Amino acid sequence: xxxxxxxxxxxxxxxxxxxxxxxxxxxxxxxxxxxxxxxxxxxxxxxxxxxxxxxxxxxxxxxxxxxxxxxxxxxxxxxxxxxxxxxxxxxxxxxxxxxxxxxxxxxxxxxxxxxxxxxxxxxxxxxxxxxxxxxxxxxxxxxxxxxxxxxxxxxxxxxxxxxxxxxxxxxxxxxxxxxxxxxxxxxxxxxxxxxxxxxxxxxxxxxxxxxxxxxxxxxxxxxxxxxxxxxxxxxxxxxxxxxxxxxxxxxxxxxxxxxxxxxxxxxxxxxxxxxxxxxxxxxxxxxxxxxxxxxxxxxxxxxxxxxxxxxxxxxxxxxxxxxxxxxxxxxxxxxxxxxxxxxxxxxxxxxxxxxxxxxxxxxxxxxxxxxxxxxxxxxxxxxxxxxxxx
Amino acid sequence: xxxxxxxxxxxxxxxxxxxxxxxxxxxxxxxxxxxxxxxxxxxxxxxxxxxxxxxxxxxxxxxxxxxxxxxxxxxxxxxxxxxxxxxxxxxxxxxxxxxxxxxxxxxxxxxxxxxxxxxxxxxxxxxxxxxxxxxxxxxxxxxxxxxxxxxxxxxxxxxxxxxxxxxxxxxxxxxxxxxxxxxxxxxxxxxxxxxxxxxxxxxxxxxxxxxxxxxxxxxxxxxxxxxxxxxxxxxxxxxxxxxxxxxxxxxxxxxxxxxxxxxxxxxxxxxxxxxxxxxxxxxxxxxxxxxxxxxxxxxxxxxxxxxxxxxxxxxxxxxxxxxxxxxxxxxxxxxxxxxxxxxxxxxxxxxxxxxxxxxxxxxxxxxxxxxxxxxxxxxxxxxxxxxxxxxxxxxxxxxxxxxxxxxxxxxxxxxxxxxxxxxxxxxxxxxxxxxxxxxxxxxxxxxxxxxxxxxxxxxxxxxxxxxxxxxx
Numbered sequence: 103x104x105x106x107x108x109x110x111x112x113x114x115x116x117x118x119x120x121x122x123x124x125x126x127x128x129x130x131x132x133x134x135x136x137x138x139x140x141x142x143x144x145x146x147x148x149x150x151x152x153x154x155x156x157x158x159x160x161x162x163x164x165x166x167x168x169x170x171x172x173x174x175x176x177x178x179x180x181x182x183x184x185x186x187x188x189x190x191x192x193x194x195x196x197x198x199x200x201x202x203x204x205x206x207x208x209x210x211x212x213x214x215x216x217x218x219x220x221x222x223x224x225x226x227x228x229x230x231x232x233x234x235x236x237x238x239x240x241x242x243x244x245x246x247x248x249x250x251x252x253x254x255x256x257x258x259x260x261x262x263x264x265x266x267x268x269x270x271x272x273x274x275x276x277x278x279x280x281x282x283x284x285x286x287x288x289x290x291x292x293x294x295x296x297x298x299x300x301x302x303x304x305x306x307x308x309x310x311x312x313x314x315x316x317x318x319x320x321x322x323x324x325x326x327x328x329x330x331x332x333x334x335x336x337x338x339x340x341x342x343x344x345x346x347x348x349x350x351x352x353x354x355x356x357x358x359x360x361x362x363x364x365x366x367x368x369x370x371x372x373x374x375x376x377x378x379x380x381x382x383x384x385x386x387x388x389x390x391x392x393x394x395x396x397x398x399x400x401x402x403x404x405x406x407x408x409x410x411x412x413x414x415x416x417x418x419x420x421x422x423x424x425x426x427x428x429x430x431x432x433x434x435x436x437x438x439x440x441x442x443x444x445x446x447x448x449x450x451x452x453x454x455x456x457x458x459x460x461x462x463x464x465x466x467x468x469x470x471x472x473x474x475x476x477x478x479x480x481x482x483x484x485x486x487x488x489x490x491x492x
Numbered sequence: 493x494x495x496x497x498x499x500x501x502x503x504x505x506x507x508x509x510x511x512x513x514x515x516x517x518x519x520x521x522x523x524x525x526x527x528x529x530x531x532x533x534x535x536x537x538x539x540x541x542x543x544x545x546x547x548x549x550x551x552x553x554x555x556x557x558x559x560x561x562x563x564x565x566x567x568x569x570x571x572x573x574x575x576x577x578x579x580x581x582x583x584x585x586x587x588x589x590x591x592x593x594x595x596x597x598x599x600x601x602x603x604x605x606x607x608x609x610x611x612x613x614x615x616x617x618x619x620x621x622x623x624x625x626x627x628x629x630x631x632x633x634x635x636x637x638x639x640x641x642x643x644x645x646x647x648x649x650x651x652x653x654x655x656x657x658x659x660x661x662x663x664x665x666x667x668x669x670x671x672x673x674x675x676x677x678x679x680x681x682x683x684x685x686x687x688x689x690x691x692x693x694x695x696x697x698x699x700x701x702x703x704x705x706x707x708x709x710x711x712x713x714x715x716x717x718x719x720x721x722x723x724x725x726x727x728x729x730x731x732x733x734x735x736x737x738x739x740x741x742x743x744x745x746x747x748x749x750x751x752x753x754x755x756x757x758x759x760x761x762x763x764x765x766x767x768x769x770x771x772x773x774x775x776x777x778x779x780x781x782x783x784x785x786x787x788x789x790x791x792x793x794x795x796x797x798x799x800x801x802x803x804x805x806x807x808x809x810x811x812x813x814x815x816x817x818x819x820x821x822x823x824x825x826x827x828x829x830x831x832x833x834x835x836x837x838x839x840x841x842x843x844x845x846x847x848x849x850x851x852x853x854x855x856x857x858x859x860x861x862x863x864x865x866x867x868x869x870x871x872x873x874x875x876x877x878x879x880x881x882x883x884x885x886x887x888x889x890x891x892x893x894x895x896x897x898x899x900x901x902x903x904x905x906x907x908x909x910x911x912x913x914x915x916x917x918x919x920x921x922x923x924x925x926x927x928x929x930x931x932x933x934x935x936x937x938x939x940x941x942x943x944x945x946x947x948x949x950x951x952x953x954x955x956x957x958x959x960x961x962x963x964x
Contacts, residue, residue, distance in 0.1 A: 190524055194543040197500025198563055209525075227711070261744035268742035277710055278743070282734050288700050289735060292707015299663070299689065299713060322700025329695070407525070413503040415536035428525070484745035485779050487803040489831075 168382035172445040178220065178377045179437045180455055182212035185236040186434055187463045188245060189408075192235065192252055196412050200471060201252045205266050208236035210407040213433035214339055215240040217380025218307055221388050225302070229277040229290040230309035232267040233339075233406075237309065241276040243269075245466035255473035262476040263484065284317030286310060287336070291323040294334035294397075305391045306334045313344025315358055321365075324397065328365040331396035335387045336362070338401045339374065345410040346418040358401035367397050374402030375431040405431070494570040495544050497528070499553070501562040502538050509533045511557045511566060516548045522569060529566070546571050620918035624887035629835040632794065637822035644786075645815040647793035648678050648754075652716060654825040655800040656686055659714065662800055665692040665701060666718030666755070675720045676756060676815055702728030702753070706735045706805075709751040714800060719755035722771045722809060729774075736805040737780030752799045754808035757785075758850060758900050759948060761813065765936035770901035772848070775807040776877040776910070782831055783877040785809045785849040790821035791875055794829025802831060811850045834881035836888065840870035843958045844888040846911055847898035848874040851949070854930065855898050858954035867962060877907055882914045889915055893924040894961040898954055903931040925961040930954050 170178065189207040196205045208215075211233075219240045222228075230237045238248050243259065251258025251269050259269040267281040277293060280286040290308025297304045314320065315338055327334050338358045342349055349356050359369035368390070372383040380402065387398035405427045409416045416424075441447040499509065510532040522528055523545040531538055549570035553560055560566065633639070642650075656662045663686075668675045670683040670693040683691040694701040698719065705715040719725045725732065732753060739747045758770035775783045782804055786792040792810070799806040821827070837852070838859050847855040852873050859869040870888050874880065889895050895915055897908035908929035915927050933947045 190541075190543050193541070194500075197502075197540075198498055199501050202504045229707075259744065260742055260746075263744055264742040268739075270739075270743040270747050272746050277707075277747070278739070280735070282730055285703060285730060285735055288703020288731060289707035289710065291700075292704040292709070293711050294707075295704050296708040296711040296713050299708070319699045319703060322695070322697040323703065325695055325697065326700060326704060413536065413538075415538055484741045484743075486782070487740065487745075487748050489798075489802050489804075 168378045170378050170381075170440075172441075172447075174220070174381075175437050175441055175445065176447070176455075178213075178216055179434065179441060179452075180459065181216045181219075181240060182377065182434045182437065183456065183459045184245070184462060185209075185212045185216070185239050187459050188239060188249070188466070189235060191463045191467050192249070193408065193412070195249075195253065195467060195470070201266070202254065203265055204232070205252065205412050206233040206410065207408045207412075208233055208406070210427065210433070211339060211341060211374070211402075211404045212236060213377040213380050214337070214374045214402045214404050215309075217374075217377040218335075218337060218384045220377075220381045221384030222305070222307060223388075225275065225304040226388070227275045227277055227290075227293045227297075227304065227306045228309070229286045229293060229306065230279070231283060231286055231311060231314060232279075232281050233311070234267065234269065234279045238269055238271070238274075238276055238279070241271065241274040243271050243274050243276060245462050246469040249466040249470035250473045253470040253473070254475060255470060256476045256480070257469065257473040261480060261484075263480065284310060284314040284319055287314065287317070287320045287323045290336075291327050291332060291334055294327065294332035294391075295330070297333050298330065303392060304333070305388050306332075307337060307388075308334055309337045309339060311344065312338065312340040312342065312349050312353065312358060313347070315340075315361055316344075316352060320361075324362050324365045324367055327397040328362070328367050331394060333391040333394070334397045335384070335391050336367075336397060336399045338399065339404055340401055341404050341406040343406070343410070343418065346414070346416075348418065359399055362397070362399045367399055369399030369401060371401045371403060374404035375427075375433045376436060377433055494549060494568050495546070496565040497540070497542070497567040497569060499531070499560045499562050499564045499566050500538075500540060502531075502533060502536065506533055506562060508559045508561045511553050511555065511560050512537065513555055514551060514567075518548055518551055520548045522546065522548055531560075540566075542569060544569055620883045620886045620914075624883045624890055624918070626836055626884045626887040627833045627881055629829075629833065632827075632829055633790070633822045634824070634827065637824055637827070639820050640823050641818050641820055642789050642793075643816055643818050644789045644792045644810070645676070645678055645680075647789035647819075647821060648796055648810065648815075649680055649682070650825075651793045651796035651800070652679070653682060653685060655797055656682070656690060658825075659800075660690075661712065662714045662716065663690040663692065664716040664718060665694050665705060667694055667696055667720050669693060669718050674718075676812060678810075678815065679718065698724050698727040699731065702731040703735065705751055705753075706731050706749060709736070709749045709805075710739065710747050712750075714750045714752075716752045716754060716800060719753065721760075721767060721812075722755055722757040723767050723769050725753065725755070725771070732775075732781075732805070732807070733778055737778050740804070741780060748803050749805045750803045752796070752802075752806045752808055754796070754799075755810060756812040756815070757809035758811055759813075759932075759937055759944075760811075762939060762941065762944065763937075764939040768937035770809075770899070770932065771807075772809055772877050772899070773901050773906045773910075775809075776880075776907060777905075778878075780805065781878060782806045783809065784831055784875065785877055786875060787814070787849055787852040787873050788821075789817070789819035790827075791829055791835070791873070793821060794827050795831060795875065798828050798831050801828075806831070809849065814850055829875070832876045832879045832881055834884040835873045835875055836870060836884065837873050838869065838871040840868035840892065842867045842892055843869050843894040843896060843962055844872060844885065844892045845869045845896050845898060845954065845958060846872040846874060846885050846888075848877060848907070849900075851898045851900055854949050854951050854954045857951035858896075858898075858958060861951060861955050862958055865959075865964075867958065867964070869958060874907075874911075880910070880914070882911070882918065885911065886915060886918045889919045890922045893922055894958075895923075895927045896954060896957045896961060897927060897929045898931075898949060899929075900932045900948060903929065903934055906931055925963065928957040928961050930957050 247259045254262045269279040294306035373379040512530045522542040527539040529540040546569040550568040553566040669679040670691045673680045705717040759768040845855045897911040912927040
């Protein structure tokens with residue numbers, strides 16, 4: 103019962119925009135152990151934590167927090183740290199003029215993509231918007247190739263023609279990297295359509311933000327995905343600000359897990375700062391999609407520490423808010439603390455991991471700095487493919 | 493090793509800024525992410541974060557300094573006890589050797605681009621040789637093939653059915669394509685033959701299903717996306733342009749998008765402005781797309797088959813009025829018409845009339861009328877707008893020295909505007925008169941029957957234009 107009451111209180115406060123982010127995360131943590139409500143029938147809106155579903159089943163709030171083994175925590179730590187250090191370096195290189203145009207950093211949100219990847223299988227596709235460096239690294243794309251694309255060099259994943267927002271790897275099933283807000287949602291639904299068409303049992307992990315969640319084509323895609331029971335998990339990375347606009351200034355319904363309710367798509371809110379909670383929810387969502395039940399929505403409650411892009415003075419939020427998130431909810435620090443406290447990992451071992459990550463990032467930066475720009479002849483290549491003969 | 497803190501650029505255009513305030517002082521411990529200073533530009537105040545941990549060993553640029561150039565070392569971070577003099581800032585030559593100096597680099601780049609434009613022929617916009625050669629379409633019909641009469645509608649349907657039989661990755665989706673058998677009956681019978689998995693009725697949701705189609709194509713399937721009319725594709729145009737057309741380039745050649753967007757385009761009859769727009773010029777403006785506009789049933793079939801097999805996104809513009817018109821075409825499923833080749837449909841010597849799609853009705857009608865007055869017009873059907881077979885047009889103009897271009901679309905930035913310009917570039921010296929054009933009028937399509945008729949081109953206008961360029 104406690105959960106359901108909490109959920110109600112939460113919903114009321116949050117919808118009025120009075121709740122602090124911290125309160126929200128606590129509320130999510132308190133109920134995150136509960137299994138989501140599954141959509142029993144197409145007509146019935148499903149919610150992760152409707153009062154009814156929670157009734158009589160809720161145990162002590164925090165006792166069911168999903169746990170990681172030592173190896174899983176070490177893996178998550180390494181992977182998240184790589185993204186963090188990579189992004190810091192990218193920010194630095196932007197400041198030096200080596201990276202041009204737009205550059206959107208993923209710092210603070212690392213647990214989302216790493217937790218999702220820990221629940222996915224080979225062959226599952228990933229597609230996202232323009233804040234995409236973390237997703238690429240999480241998919242196993244090389245740091246060198248990503249960084250060299252940021253610097254517009256020939257060794258970049260798009261041979262220097264795409265830049266920060268437009269990178270792809272067919273080999274790693276990463277389908278971009280899209281600069282038009284929301285476009286990746288229809289495209290990701292199309293990837294799921296192809297999975298369904300081929301019957302190859304793979305799933306499309308389609309990421310977008312709280313801002314993109316207000317685009318019309320998102321709902322067109324929700325409708326088709328549920329209508330045709332396509333294997334797609336919609337991962338809404340709610341980092342609280344669409345550029346400079348806070349969620350409650352742009353959204354009539356700020357509970358993004360309910361955005362599929364009118365289509366009967368189940369959804370849940372997840373503490374996106376806790377990689378264990380992310381992986382746990384991802385396992386449920388991906389299983390749902392893979393087993394032919396159709397799409398699933400995960401609202402990842404997360405936070406970006408940096409500005410929207412490099413030229414964002416971030417006057418729409420207080421320094422205090424950012425500082426508190428960093429100090430109290432940092433996804434990497436959480437894992438690091440656990441490694442030390444629960445798994446007795448020594449400082450030396452952690453330092454060795456840090457050093458290894460720094461080495462990878464420095465190598466990428468070095469490569470991306472000295473790799474030549476594309477040959478001028480590249481201007482006219484890759485516009486059209488040659489048709490096969492016959 | 494000590495690390496320089498450099499004056500950061502906050503935007504691609506920032507060249508200098510003011511170091512407003514240091515938030516740390518020399519000797520302070522800093523870790524990655526700590527805010528160490530504030531800088532100001534004319535647009536914003538921004539915080540500088542430490543990217544490494546260590547001690548702020550030295551401040552090189554003091555609080556309040558104006559006009560600090562981007563990349564100037566402003567401070568040094570060192571590990572405890574490290575010798576700061578080893579920082580790169582102590583040796584100006586070592587500072588950012590790899591950051592290109594944009595001003596010095598630019599002319600070299602331009603020269604290189606100019607040079608490369610002369611090199612690979614396939615890699616630059618089409619050029620026309622001094623002696624242009626017309627494409628010979630006479631061998632497109634296989635020798636000895638049985639010739640049958642068929643409507644454009646049936647030809648399109650057969651093209652899709654044949655390609656779906658040939659390749660299981662081909663499917664068709666759109667509004668009313670399956671159970672309703674096609675809003676204009678173009679997909680008639682496909683559901684019965686191929687089933688609901690390959691002939692898919694979509695909700696009325698153009699933006700969404702265009703995106704779904706493009707996503708499926710990026711993963712390797714070959715969708716045929718039918719728009720009930722291309723007017724509705726306006727809702728989907730972002731996915732067509734930004735996703736379908738550009739992704740191959742933006743992915744460095746990794747992500748092809750083998751998709752066909754097809755459906756009726758342009759004016760039908762009495763459906764007014766929102767259902768009558770001709771989009772040939774719009775799509776022809778976009779690198780990464782092919783744009784096909786067939787006129788006859790044989791071209792509709794042969795070109796649609798080529799479009800489905802093409803590894804690129806193809807915009808296939810049909811016309812409702814033409815669906816019921818019959819033409820001869822060869823029987824059999826191996827008949828293809830290449831994309832990017834025009835066709836001389838009526839040879840002549842006095843004036844070239846070039847058009848495409850339903851515009852061919854005016855071109856051919858005018859040629860007949862002109863013949864009665866002793867003017868032999870050579871009529872060319874472009875068939876593909878992008879890539880445009882301007883060589884076939886130029887070859888004709890080199891012979892006739894006069895040209896009239898005809899389209900139903902609007903005049904400004906239209907396809908005929910492009911044709912005129914390309915002829916001027918490639919065959920100016922051959923022209924005995926300025927290229928003339930006959931287009932739809934520069935007004936939204938009216939509903940009233942008399943006004944609609946006035947808004948469209950007609951044979952009389954083409955005849956008059958042809959006579960004008962012949963000075964008759």
